[in-house]
Amino acid sequence: MVSVNAHDPERQEIVSRRTVLLGGGVSLLFAGIGARLYQLQIAEHQKYLDLAQNNQFNKRILTPLRGEIVDRFGAPLASNRKNFRVLLVPEQARDVDAALDKISQITPVSEDRRARILREIRRRGAFTPVQIADNLSWEDFSRINFQLPHLAGVLPDVGETRDYPYGAEAAFVIGYVGAVTERDLAAQESDDERTLLRQPGFKVGREGLERTYEKELRGGAGAMNVKINAHGRVIEEMADSAVPPVQGKTLALTIDxxxxxxxxxxxxxxxxxxxxxxxxxxxxxxxxxxxxxxxxxxxxxxxxxxxxxxxxxxxxxxxNESPYKPxxxxxxxxxxxxxxxxxxxxxxxxxxxxxxxxxxxxxxxxxxxxxxxxxxxxxxxxxxxxxxxxxxxxxxxxxxxxxxxxxxxxxxxxxxxxxxxxxxxxxxxxxxxxxxxxxxxxxxxxxxxxxxxxxxxxxxxxxxxxxxxxxxxxxxxxxxxxxxxxxxxxxxxxxxxxxxxxxxxxxxxxxxxxxxxxxxxxxxxxxxxxxxxxxxxxxxxxxxxxxxxxxxxxxxxxxxxxxxxxxxxxxxxxxxxxxxxxxxxxxxxxxxxxxxxxxxxxxxxxxxxxxxxxxxxxxxxxxxxxxxxxxxxxxxxxxxxxxxxxx
Amino acid sequence: MSSIILPGRRRGVRDKFSRLHWPLIILLTMIAGAGVVTLYSVAEGNWEPWALKHGLRYVAALGLMVGIAMVPIRYWMALAYPIYFAALIALALTPLIGVVNMGARRWIEFGGLQFQPSEAMKIGLVLGLARYYHGLRAEQVSHILYLIPPTLMVAAPVGLIFIQPDLGTALLLGATGAIIIFVAGLSWRIGLAGILGGVAAAYGAYRFDILKEYQVNRILTFLDPERDPLGQGYHLLQSKIALGSGGLDGKGFMEGTQSQLKFLPEMQTDFIFTIFGEEFGFVGAIGLLLVYLAIIFTGLSIAMSTKLHFARLTTTGVVATFTLYVLINTGMVMGLAPVVGVPLPLVSYGGTVMLTIMAGFGFVMSAHVHRDQDMYRSGDSIG
Structure with missing residues (x-):
């Protein structure tokens, strides 16, 4: 062990000098933190107060377009079309039954459908919008939009739905899509996929190629920050921050x-x-x-x-019961x-x-x-x-x-x-x-x-x-x-x-x-x-x-x-x-x-x-x-x- | 008891008690009090699950601090290397016998208790380096040969923690080591070269995929928060909204709308400063920072006034660790530092960090209580 001078004035001096320097550096950094606090809490206070008081940010999932299925020359056998539909946010509607009554005056909602909607609300909770009617005509959709001030919690929406231009003619080649079930959700690998599948009206492949190539056809979800007011209504979309969804892959078939x-x-x-x-x-x-x-x-x-x-x-x-087994x-x-x-x-x-x-x-x-x-x-x-x-x-x-x-x-x-x-x-x-x-x-x-x-x-x-x-x-x-x-x-x-x-x-x-x-x-x-x-x-x-x-x-x-x-x-x-x-x-x-x-x-x-x-x-x-x-x-x-x- | 103390005789416990740095204890208690208040608010006005436990833990940790302070600093010096190497061995064993928690292997079990070797190393490294420089003459500090042991002493634990992986703690430990070496008197030229080398190493780590993807993302998001407006950037934006909307005097105790709406994750730990700032405003936040600064300056003044070289460096090291915690955490929630998961000392909920911090201040306090002792002459009367 090196012998050490007990009083050791030289070393003490160095340490003291460096400690003072350290204290100075720390003071500067604290001043920086303080300045940042000043910027956020005093200089830009109003901006953040507005953001906080009137708006909240929310993350919204952007559903991807499903990939198309085309024939050997590119003619679409399965594509997507606009779907005018009506969603309901149960929490905002308060009386769900009354809201459904009002909607059914414009477009009929069957008892069967109503039972299904109520079941879905129970399952998904009051926050999540549920789809109450879709594939509306432009006329009905316009009437609902017109009535909107009297329809609390009702959310008109233009979605996309699967379209099979050849109808029955290519049914067995393509298969079809259907609503998401609990089993579908359980089978997903990630929470992100589950979130996507929970989007109102989201469909997954049920039969045929639609089912087999579900992964390829589904595409990738995007996301966007939106500002919502205290009632949960979107008041601004932060398009700058959006991560666009990626459409599913196109499936090109050998079919003519x-x-x-x-x-x-x-x-x-x-x-x-x-x-x-x-x-x-x-x-x-x-x-x-x-x-x-x-x-x-x-x-x-x-x-x-x-x-x-x-x-x-x-x-x-x-x-199901036809002897000709369609x-x-x-x-x-x-x-x-x-x-x-x-x-x-x-x-x-x-x-x-x-x-x-x-x-x-x-x-x-x-x-x-x-x-x-x-x-x-x-x-x-x-x-x-x-x-x-x-x-x-x-x-x-x-x-x-x-x-x-x-x-x-x-x-x-x-x-x-x-x-x-x-x-x-x-x-x-x-x-x-x-x-x-x-x-x-x-x-x-x-x-x-x-x-x-x-x-x-x-x-x-x-x-x-x-x-x-x-x-x-x-x-x-x-x-x-x-x-x-x-x-x-x-x-x-x-x-x-x-x-x-x-x-x-x-x-x-x-x-x-x-x-x-x-x-x-x-x-x-x-x-x-x-x-x-x-x-x-x-x-x-x-x-x-x-x-x-x-x-x-x-x-x-x-x-x-x-x-x-x-x-x-x-x-x-x-x-x-x-x-x-x-x-x-x-x-x-x-x-x-x-x-x-x-x-x-x-x-x-x-x-x-x-x-x-x-x-x-x-x-x-x-x-x-x-x-x-x-x-x-x-x-x-x-x-x-x-x-x-x-x- | 006689006020005359014979040379070579140890002080009585009671006398030592009176020599404790009471203002420092009061300052630390103020910080912990702020923690209790904020945790009470985060739990929407409940003592459970955080506030009460936080207060009790502080009392226990304070006892530990005083306990450590009662032991002469030279005893601690004798234990410095053993403590360092014990921590290093525990750290090296972690990958082999550690418990996986939240995707990282950071904990080991010892006699039914779980502890984090990386936390113990925060103390161990400070003691070890201080002990090393205690044995060096001033002119030896910048000698390249004498620089090798401390470099290894820092690099070994930093590397082990880095591969756990715990980037935040590894950087914190590396910075603490660098500060001790700097205060010990390393020449500016070597220090500068070291910093450049560190930057080159960081770039190399990035280039050659040594960092995990999420770690790279955190750093890149820090450099450009717009990169990830929905993940890390989203939390940062929420944190800024909460702080900014607090304004000059804040929204008041338990009135923090943004925080109470749970827009932020980990409110009781990493983002607790945001809640404090939202509810108590600029005045409250600056006040809290001033208390922190007072603790830091008290610590540095203790370092300068103590006679034992080991005690001086230990104190500086503890204060440096504490300072880095405060700066990184507050910088993090305001978008000045990457979101690396560093808690705000004594305010954030969490027992291990509190124990580390208070144990550290135990050595600072011991240095203060035994400030007139040096290696060979203990128990000098100061009248």
Whole structure:
């Protein structure tokens, strides 16, 4: 330790000098604090007094515009429109019931709605404005504004609401938005998001792409300081301080809205012999090169605009109970036995098993197998047919002959290779897989019934013509047609771009199959439409757009001897729900395939009669427009329209 | 008792008691009283949950201060390094055994009690540095070799607290250390170079993302409050409105509309000066600042009048910490300093800081009581 001079005058002097300096510095800083106090409390006192006494600052959330959903050429399928609405601040209204009475003199507020409003007030507290009426006409909105001095706590407001310009025509592609629920709030990651969702009238995606892409479409909230007076009314907006909201990303789809609308219209045309029956049908058109879904149609459909404004209970009941299932997204969620359209797969599987296309079978109209007759659809039989003829005329017996020895697992593997028994990444939930039966599947399906677990060859006879356990969705059938046409494992897609990010087309590797096998299947399909086969009526005349197809009629109910005894002659005599489904798959042009299409008409009786002509009409429009030849929208060119906007 | 005190004999407790700096105690009590009054108002006229507890804590802390003052300052000098290193070890252990609270690991548990090693270090660093310079001759202070230990003594705890992360306390501690070294007599040239180095280090920390995003935001918001009109800027604006609307003589006790409307966060701690200023006006706020200034000058005069070098520097260090608290807090609520979460000493609610401050003044008081003692000759009669 260094020895230290006890008195140490030198060090004391330094410390004293420095301490005095320190005291001086501190005094200066305190003077600065004092000066600032003088500035705030004396010099600018009046300014702050005004701010304090008359006004308060409040932070207001600016809701973002929801991102648009557009078709492949930029036509809006879901956008936003002005929504004239009325909010109520319960605390300022004091008597909420009286306020609602007054409002309902101008625009009716139903009892149901009133109960909902009161519930919402209880839940959210007296401070938060609640929406009491929206989508008002300009006239009603003006009348409320005029009456405003007598309506305490009522807040007219121009908001934005979701608008679906194509209404029911694109309902199943887009889905719809709905009011925020407690569960939505609980699922949010941050308080900021929760605050945004609590804004009056805020909507979140409920179904379809609106739900799947909720995060991308929602956008980011902005905020603004506002001055409010003692009654909570905004008297000045501090626009300088505003952080503008950011609109949600635009979703650019593969859909061609024009063709979609056309397809919806074609599907709705009633059948020739059943003009009174609504058409419960589905159609899918895909670009076989890119996998782009151009049309995803389902009838009858609901109008998503009805959901957007809060669907009324009667309409909801009607939609739910209709036998034509207008809420079911039939192309993706409807499962149907593929019927004879499945023979495309059966023909490939047969060749894989060693059957030569030139080999023939004799069709007398039915075949005995096991302990019963298996019938051909043509009572009199087709006579001697080879593979191409069997496809062209859709001969069942030819395929029964093959099924006698065909391994079901090979048939199933081929079906999966061509797109059946699986779902696709489209961003729409509720897709069905359908059933591609094989030995494993049966074992699992009959887990509780060991006697039924082994595969019986007779079942292969049903399966090979697309009946029995086999089921599929219209989307899968369109994919099947596309894969037969190209020999590639085409994967469909629905979303082309999210915001400015253009998604790459899904990979479509060659299917591991001898491609000569496919040529004969294609030739068969060509014969169906162009060589007086089962769908000669659905032939496209345009030389450049020769369409190859395959009809299908899948049995829903087997007509019994009893039925016949009761005088049942024609399929039309059966009740609607028991009639056969009509199916048709096709692609075009035959030589250089670009588009594939599937049509399913529920209980439409005959593939060639009900489904084929619809496919022809849809494909004709597709051929005329040829959307694949046109440059699709570049999402980077979309102009964003931000700008602060009040909620 | 005899008034004649024999050399080498310790003073009686009673005699020491009479040598306490009573004006300083009165000034400190005035500040704590202002705290009780304001906390009562913040709670809308209730003793709960803050005012009563604040008063009781002050009484306890005052007892601690007097207790520390009764112990001869040279004993404290002997304990200086142990206290410093104990605090440093506790600080180093915090990341390992600490309790996470509000997203930062600042507390450790010791015998069922939680305490903040960073608070203990505020005392420890002052004592440690004072002890170090006590052993140096005047001409050694500016010698570069003798500058290394104190630099490390400051840098180690500052770094440890910085990574907790507690930017406010780290800066406070760094500044306190710098002031002690300055008062000890560091040459101006080295001091200036040190400041430039500090600025460069701060810029480096910013450039290389050492600071957390919220810390950078606080500093940037301080430099330009318009940057964030809805977050930090919003609180600052509310604070300015409350203060400014108070005017010359204030809105009166418990009449502070802005504060009572709860436009501000942390009213009982960081923004308490705003409430005081709104309710008691410019006159009240300046009055409070003058009391603070009186305490600071009393402290500095004690530093100058005490004989032991260690006591002089300890006193300056304690006063410096106290001063920084006052300046940063008041500057913060008026938009002159970043919102870093520094309380107003003895007014803001919070036991730990009060304990630190009063313990610190315990050493100041001990320096005063034993002002005539030096290293070798204790108990000089002063007649």
């Amino acid at each position: 809205a024009e063709l979609q609308a056309h397809a919806m219209q074609v599907l709705s045309v009633p059948g020739e012999r059943m003009p009174d029956e609504p058409q419960s049908a589905a159609a899918v058109v895909i670009d076989v090169v890119t996998g782009d879904i151009l049309v995803l149609a389902s009838t009858p459909a609901f109008n998503p605009n009805d959901f957007n404004v809060g669907i009324n209970p009667e309409l909801w009941k009607e939609l 809420l079911l997204n039939k192309p993706l969620s409807g499962v149907y036995p593929p019927g004879s359209t499945f023979k495309l797969i059966s023909a490939v599987a047969a060749q894989r098993a060693g059957v030569k296309p030139s080999e023939t079978a004799y069709c007398p109209g039915r075949m005995w197998y096991g302990n019963r007759y298996f019938h051909c659809w043509k009572r009199g039989g087709h006579g001697t047919v080879n593979m191409k003829d069997a496809l062209k005329h859709s001969c069942d017996v030819y395929f029964y002959e093959i099924a006698k020895t065909l391994d079901i697992d090979l048939l199933a593997e081929t079906a999966r290779d061509f797109g059946l028994g699986q779902t696709y990444e489209l961003g729409i939930s509720g897709q069905q897989r359908g059933v591609v039966p094989d030995r494993d599947w049966k074992k699992q399906y009959f887990a509780g019934n060991p006697a039924q677990q082994p595969w019986f060859q007779g079942e292969t006879l049903s399966c090979i013509i697309g009946q029995g356990y086999v089921t599929s969705t219209p989307l899968q059938l369109a994919v099947m047609a596309a894969r037969v046409a190209t020999g590639r494992a085409v994967r469909p897609r629905l979303v082309r771009a999210v915001g400015e990010l253009v998604l790459p087309a899904p990979e479509a590797p060659l299917i591991d199959v001898d491609h000569d096998y496919l040529d004969i299947v294609r030739a068969g399909m060509n014969a169906v439409t162009n060589e007086w086969g089962t769908a000669a009526r659905s032939r496209l005349e345009d030389e450049d757009w020769q369409m190859a197809g395959k009809t299908g009629t899948s049995q829903v109910y087997q007509i019994t001897a009893e039925d016949r005894a009761r005088g049942l002659q024609e399929p039309e005599d059966l009740p609607w729900a028991r009639r056969d489904h009509a199916l048709f798959v096709s692609y075009m042009p035959y030589e250089n395939p670009r588009y594939a299409c599937s049509v399913v008409v529920e209980h439409g009786i005959g593939g060639s009669r009900a489904a084929g002509p619809k496919a022809r009409d849809i494909m004709k429009a597709v051929a005329e427009k040829d959307p694949a030849s046109k440059q699709p929208l570049d999402p980077r060119t979309l102009a964003r329209a931000p700008g602060p906007r009040e909620s």
